[in-house]
Amino acid sequence: MQTVRMALNAMATRFELLLHGDDAIMLRGAGEEALAEIKRLEQQLSFYDPTSEISQVNANASKEPVRVTPGLYSLLRKAADIHDETHGAFDVTVGPLMRCWGFVRGRGTWPDEHARKEALTKTGMDKVVLDDGERTVAFTQPGMALDLGAIGKGFAIEEAGMFLRECGISSALLHGGTSTMMAIGTPPHNEDGWPIGISDPQDDSRMLTSTSIRDEALAVSAPKGKAFQKDGKAWGHVIDPRKGYPVQGAALSAVAHSSATICDAISTALLAMRRTESKQIQQKFQGMRTLCAYHDTGVTDLVSLEFDLTNPTNQ
Numbered sequence: 001m002q003t004v005r006m007a008l009n010a011m012a013t014r015f016e017l018l019l020h021g022d023d024a025i026m027l028r029g030a031g032e033e034a035l036a037e038i039k040r041l042e043q044q045l046s047f048y049d050p051t052s053e054i055s056q057v058n059a060n061a062s063k064e065p066v067r068v069t070p071g072l073y074s075l076l077r078k079a080a081d082i083h084d085e086t087h088g089a090f091d092v093t094v095g096p097l098m099r100c101w102g103f104v105r106g107r108g109t110w111p112d113e114h115a116r117k118e119a120l121t122k123t124g125m126d127k128v129v130l131d132d133g134e135r136t137v138a139f140t141q142p143g144m145a146l147d148l149g150a151i152g153k154g155f156a157i158e159e160a161g162m163f164l165r166e167c168g169i170s171s172a173l174l175h176g177g178t179s180t181m182m183a184i185g186t187p188p189h190n191e192d193g194w195p196i197g198i199s200d201p202q203d204d205s206r207m208l209t210s211t212s213i214r215d216e217a218l219a220v221s222a223p224k225g226k227a228f229q230k231d232g233k234a235w236g237h238v239i240d241p242r243k244g245y246p247v248q249g250a251a252l253s254a255v256a257h258s259s260a261t262i263c264d265a266i267s268t269a270l271l272a273m274r275r276t277e278s279k280q281i282q283q284k285f286q287g288m289r290t291l292c293a294y295h296d297t298g299v300t301d302l303v304s305l306e307f308d309l310t311n312p313t314n315q
Contacts, residue, residue, distance in 0.1 A: 001188050004028050008035040010042040011153055013177035019164075020171035020188055030167035034160035034174070041159060044072060045152040047095065047145075048105075057137050058095070058145045065129070065136035073135045075148070075155055075261070076128075082151075082265045083125045085284050089277070090269035091241035095145030096122040101246065103237040108228040108246075110235070120244045150238075154219060154264025157182045161217075161260065182217040182260045201252040201293055202300065208252070208293060211307060216287075217260035221267035222252045240272040247272045251300070252293040256307065257285060266290070275303060282306070 002024040006017045015038055019027040046052040050059075057066050068076070079092045095104075100119035102109040111119075122143045129138040137146075148155075153176045161182045164172055173194050175181035183194045193214030200208040201222045211218070223236030223246065235246040253270035255263045262285060270278050270292055282290045291307040293300055 002027060004031060006031045006035060008038060010038050011046070011156065011176065013153065013179075015157075015174065015176045017174045018172060019169060021169065026167070027169070030164055030169050033167065034163045037160050037163055038156045038176075041152070041156040044069070045075075045148050045155075047147045047149060054146055054148060061137050062139040062142045062144060065131060065134065065138040067134065067136050070135065071159075073130070073137075075151070076137060076146070077130060077132070078261060079148070079151055079265065080125055080128070080130060082262070082269070086266070086269040086273070086281060087277070088125070088242045089240065089272040090150065090265050091123065091125055092146050092148055092151065093123050093125055093128060093144055094150075094239055094241045095147040096143060097239045097241065097244055098147055098237070099145075100244075101235075101237075101239060102228075103226055103239075107226045108235060108237060110228075110230050116244050123241050123244070150221075150268040151261060151265045153177075153180050154217070154260040154262070157217065157264075158260040179221065180217070180219040180260060180264050181213070183213040183215060186214050198252070198254055198291075200300065202295060208300070209291075209302070211254075211256070213256060216256055216258050217263045218254065218256045219260070219263035219267040220252065220254045221271055223247050223271055224251075238268060238271050242272070249273065249294070250278070250292045251295040252291075253278075254291040254307065256289040258287055262288075278303065 004019045004027040008015045017031050021027045044053045060066050082090050096119040098104050100111045100115050127140045170185045172184040186193050193212035195212050197207045197210045200206040223238040226237035227234045238247045240247050250271050253267045255267040257263050278292050282288050289306040292303045
């Protein structure tokens, strides 16, 4: 049994790929193809690259409908469907709010109330017109901007996984920054799957729980990445697009599903949803397992739906 390890820096994170098989040359060739697809998608989906396809949409869609490539259109249609399923908790039009709150190339700052309300007028999938026949995207409001940061990494991992499977890979783990990952088969000598640890959102040095994945994806989201302090609270970079404020709900969410794209999006949406909403969302996607960690009472409280947990703090 041969083992090949590969890595790539893209989408502002480090992707790492671990492959097992009998032919190291074949493994490396498949891995290179998969990572090349991630790099290609970065150039297409980057919010920060003015030459990317999504940046061209942002620059022109308020003037006229913009025709996009089939892959990007499919992703935007899926984003619109997830927006509907989450009742607006997931919304790729959050770009103006991210800029308003100083999270574009910054760690955030409290905005002027007028600026927040103005950004909200430029947010909402109801202001995006997707034409399935013409494969075009149009904005009904000037100043809108699509930000695929909460779904693009999962999409890239899912597409890379398709390359690996087409090449005959039967044992692999691909992750982007350890927050979104996809497993093919199982690792050698472990029929249960790939063991994954989930860190405590209050203390990165401590493991909250662990699980395993096999032929599925897993995404973990938390709002604390980019954050600033105000009035004794931490205000993170995940914004509830329905309210225009950084989320103050779950401290962490994890989602396991066959689709890495869906995992990435739903794990973000769960942070903005109430506990009752989070219990409902899992029922809308067949085979989905979810975990939310709340810390609003000073004690970490886990809400688990079909998520196999090992040594959790609380259940």
